[in-house]
Amino acid sequence: MSNPELHSPELARSIEAILMVVDEPVTELTLATVLEVPVEQIISALEALVPSYSDRGFALKAINGGWRFYSHPDFSPAVEKFVLDGQQNRLTQAALETLAVIAYRQPVSRARVSAIRGVNVEAVMKTLITRGLVEEYGVENETGAILYKTTSYFLERLGLNALTDLPPLAPHLPDIDSLDEILDSLTD
Template identity: 90%
Template sequence: MVVDEPVTELALASVLQVTVDQVVDSLEALVPTYEDRGFTLKAINGGWRFYSHPDCSAVVEKFVLDGQQNRLTQAALETLAVIAYRQPVSRARVSAIRGVNVEAVMKTLITRGLVEEYGVENETGAILYKTTSYFLERLGLNALTDLPPLAPHLPDLDGLDEILDSLTD
């Protein structure tokens, strides 16, 4: 409750002077005991952290924000999704996928700590971007592999095979 980032099992074991296995067993045993409370214990981004229970999110949000709106715009959410699923990715590639210039949106995402520079693309020299550990933490994910699959959100393409077959005939 007193840390700003998820705490690793190793750090907890060191502080408590027990084995990592004992910490893991204890944490996993604690998780279900918090189901009916105002908070939960989650393994996030390589560590453990307390979070407010999802059922309490509206009250917590109101308390924290106190009427202020600090949400991302639709453009920022779309850009963040492209980066999350295609990373590492260049700004030009994100713009091409979205079909609009993403300069201002990228600055917002970097400023908010959700995206960071990752390196340089060998062929073009373009700067590559990826999501940060803060992104995982804010979304309540342990790893990028926990992102939901995109397929259910894509347009229905049942007839695509028939169309492609007719074009090749």
């Protein structure tokens, strides 16, 4: 199954050509299969390619279990302006809050998300599902409610490799003393 005609420079160029046309991250195994070389050779080639883009407007990253070209983070203001100018595809505050609850509590039912947010999230959930950021995951045994989770597209859009890469919530939560003060002020 080895392709003897594919040497290091040709292998790197073949990988680049494939990565230029993918819509989602592609795994090392897929690249190895298509190019008929061992996975270890693909991994070595990818790792050698990563630093070669350090002074470019794009970077090669391993995201969500696969590899893909992404715009370089240093140029995010320019890319954001290009992508967002004239577009109204931004998520609303309600959608962002709902998405955050799902991301940190998944799998989670729609009723639980509504309870956490304190509002009905029916329309917002439909938007998130339509945009491919959230999907059905299964059914809760006790209640029969449909459970939801974030998608691989969610990870890709956020530039995360896994959910464990989400920033911790603890630094953004009030400490216990602050909560006690708040509760005391409410009972006065």
